Amino acid sequence: MTNVTSMLLAALQPGDKPKIPDSPNFWTPTEASTFAKDTDWLFQFITWTSAVVMVGVVAAMVLFCVKYRATDRSKNEKATSDVDHDNTLEITWSVIPLFFVVAFFVFGFRGFVDLRTPPKDTYDIHATAQKWKWLFQYPSGYVSDTLHVPKDRPVKVIIESQDVIHSFYVPAFRQKMDAVPGRYSYAWFQAIELGEFPLFCAEYCGTSHSDMITKVVVQEQGDFDKWLAEAAKKEEEEALKNPAAYGETLYNRNGCATCHSTDGSVKVGPSFKGIWGKTENFADGTSAQVDENYIRESVEDPQAKIVKGFPASMPTFKGKLSNNQIRAIIEFIKNQK
C-alpha cells in the first residue's frame, strides 16, 4: 500500500469505537455466527461439570474442617482412621474424570474441524493487518477499514500481516486466527445475526495494540451489495479529484504492478514507463498507438492485441473495474514518462 492509499482510506472511513451488543448469556457474548451455538454449548457443558467438581471439593473441604477440627494440640487427639491408600478409590477417581475429558476433547475436536474447514462456495475477503489497523479488500477490489459481510453466507477471510504478528478476533463469531507476516492464514464464518460487532487484534503488537479495534457489520445480502457498490462509487468520486493518484492505488491494489513495471524493467508484460503515445507492434503483425481506447481495450479484452514478444497471459478486468476506475488508470499510465 502506498501512503496515498492509506491516507485516502483513513479520510474515507473514520473508525469509531464499536459497541458490544447486549448478550442474553452470562458468560459469553451474543451468538452471531453458526459456530457460536456449538462452542457455547460445550462451554456450558464444561462449566457445569466444573461447577459440580468445585462444589464437591469445597464442600468436602469445609465439611472435613468443621467435623474433624482440632483446636488444642496438648490434647494429643489422634486421627480416627489410619487408612492410607485404597486402589479401588484411586482407580475410580481417575477413570470417571477420564470419561469427561475424553468427551470434552471429542466435542472440541469436532468444533475445531468445523472452525477450520470452510465450504467450497465462500465469499472471500482479504484482510491485511498492520500496526495498528485492519484493511479489508472485497472481490471488487474495494478496500475498507471496517469489515462488512452478508448474513447467512459463508465468508472466508484470508489474513496477512505487513509487519508483526496480529490476530483476527470476532468474539460474537467465536472465531480467531493469527495474522503471521510472510504467510497467509484464513478464518471463515457464517453470520446469522444482523448488526455491528467488535473485531479485535488479539495478539500483542505494540503501542496501539489496544486501539487496533474495528467492527464487523452484518447486513442482508441485498443491503451488503448496495453498500459495497455505493461505497466504491463514493470512493471513486472522491478519488477522481486526483485521478492519477487513484490510478496508482488501483494499479497496486489490482496486482497490475506484478507484471507491468513503472521503471522500464521488463516483467511479464510491457513496462508502463514511456508507453503513452508509443506505437506497439503486435503478434499478429498489426500495430497501434497507445491511447485511451487501446488501454481500455487491453483492460477489458487483453487477448485482442498481444504485444510482440509477450505471452498472452493477462486476465480480463471487465466488470471488475468501473468506467471511472479505468479513466483513473489511464491518467496514471499517462504520467509514467
Add this chain to the structure above:
Amino acid sequence: MASTTTTPDAFGNAHPTADESYLTNERGLRSWILTLDHKRIGVMYLIGVLCSFALGGFFALMVRTELFTPGKTIIEADTYNQMFTLHGAVMVFLVIIPGIPAALGNFVLPIQLGAKDVAFPRLNLFSFHLWTIGALFLVLSMYISAADTGWTFYTPYSTTTTTAVIPATFGAFILGFSSIFTGLNMIVTIHKLRPPGMTWFRMPLFCWAIYATAIMQVLATPVLGITLLMLIVERAFHIGIFDPALGGDPVLYQHFFWFYSHPAVYIMIVPAFGVISEVIAAFSRKKIFGYKFIALSSVAIAILGFLVWGHHMFVSGQSVLAGTIFSAITFLIAIPTAIKIFNWLATMYKGRIFLDTPMLYALAFLWVFTIGGVTGMYLSVMSTDVHLHDTYFVVAHFHYVMMGGAITAFFAGLHYWWPKLSGRMYDEKMGRISTVIVFLGLNLTFFPQFIMGSHGMPRRYYNYLEEFTIYHQLSTVGAYMMGLGFLLTAINFFRSLRKKPDAPKNPWGARTLEWETTSPPPYYNYHTPPVVDFGPYDYDDLVFDKKVGGYVHKSELKA
C-alpha cells in the same frame, strides 16, 4: 565452643549453641556471599525471591491502577506495555521458578533427606550468583529502556522493537543456567545422598516433587537458553531465524519458546504440590492418602508436560492434526492433577485438622487451584480455546494456577518452615488474618477476569471498550487487597525476627527429618547420618509437650 549444651539428641545434635546454628556459626557479609552451606544459600535465594516478589507486585499494581479506567489513567501506553512485560518476566523468572525449588528446596531438601548438604555445594553457590547476575541484567534493562514485548518475547515484534530486548533476554538466559544447575544438584542429591533406610518410597513427597521438577529444569531449560540466544543473534547481527523479513519463521520461535515454557509451567506448579502434601498431612495429623499415586503423578506430569506445548498455538496456523494431538495429550495431564486433589481431600477425612496459617494457605490452594485446573479444560478444548485464546480468560486461568497455586503454596511453605528457617514463631493470629485477606483479594482480582475474558476482552490491552469497565475496577480493588494481605505478612515475619519466643524443634508435629533437628538447624545438619526406619507421615510416635511448645518423641517426654 559454648558449654551450655544439653544431651545430644538421636542424631547427635546438641541443643542450640550460638556457634552451632547455621545462622550464627560464622559472621560477616563474606561468610554469606562465599558460603557453601545449602541453608544459607537457600536463605539468600529467599531474600532475593521476596524482594523480586515485591518488585513484581509493584508492577502488577501499576498495571491494575492504569486499567481502573479505559484510556489513560496514570501512565502512557508504552510505559504500560513495559510494566506488564516486567511484571511477567520478574514474576516468572525471578519469583516463581526459583521460589520453591531454589529457595525453600535448597534449605529444606537436604535436611529432609538426611544429608549434610547438596551433592555439589560449589555449583549451588554458583547457581545463586548466576541468579543474581541474571536479575541484575533484568534490572539493568529497566534503566536502559525496559522491554515491551511481554514475557514471551514473541518474534518478529521482539526483534524489531526499539526497547532493550537484548539485556532482558540475556538476563533470562543466565537465569536459565541458574535453574539448570539447581535442578542438576537436586537430582544428584536425591540419587546419591540418601542416608541408610531412606528408600525412594520413604522420601517425603516434597522430595519427589523437587525431583520431578529438577528433571524438567535440566531437560527443558537448555531449549529456552538456545532460543533466547538465537533471538539475540537475530537482533544483533540480522541473521534470519525468526523474522520473515530476513527469511525466518516467526512461528518457529513459538514452538521453541513453548517447548520450554510449557514444562516451565510445571516447573512452577509441581514443587507447590510437594509443599501442599507436607502441610496437609502434618496439619491433619494423619498419614498422607495415596502416597505412591501422589509421588508418581508428579513424575507423570513431568513427562507429559513435554508433549503439550502446541496447545498454546491452536490459532497460530498450526495444522489441525498437530492441534488435535496436542489437545489430546493435554487432557491426559488433567488426570494426575485430579488424583492429587482427591488424595489431599482423602487425607483430611477423619484426620484431626489444625487450621494454622500454613494449613489455611493449603486450603486456599485447594480452592483456587481447583478453579485454575478446571478452567484449563476450556483452553485445552480446541473449539472453546479459539474463542478464549489471548483473552482475559487465559490471564485469569494462569493467575489462578500461578498466583493461586504456586505463590499460595510458596507462602504455605514459608509459614510452615519459617520456625525452622529463622528459629522464631510468627504471630499466628496475624498470619491467619493476612491469609484470609490474600485469599479474598485473589478471588476478587481474578474471578471477574474470567467473565470479561469469555465476553471477548483481549489481554495486554492498555485501552478497552467501556462495557468492560466494571470488571476491571473489581479486579483492581482485589489487587490492592492482595497487596495489603502480603504487606501484613511481611510485617508479621519482620516482627517475629525481633521478638521471642524461640521456635521449638517441632512446632507442627511433622515427622519428616527436618523437624528432628534444632530450629534453626546446626551448620552441619547431622553429626552422624540418620538411620531412617519410619515413614515420613507416621505421627504416632509424636506427642505435644506443653513445656517446649512443640512436639517431642514419646521416649523424650518420659525422660
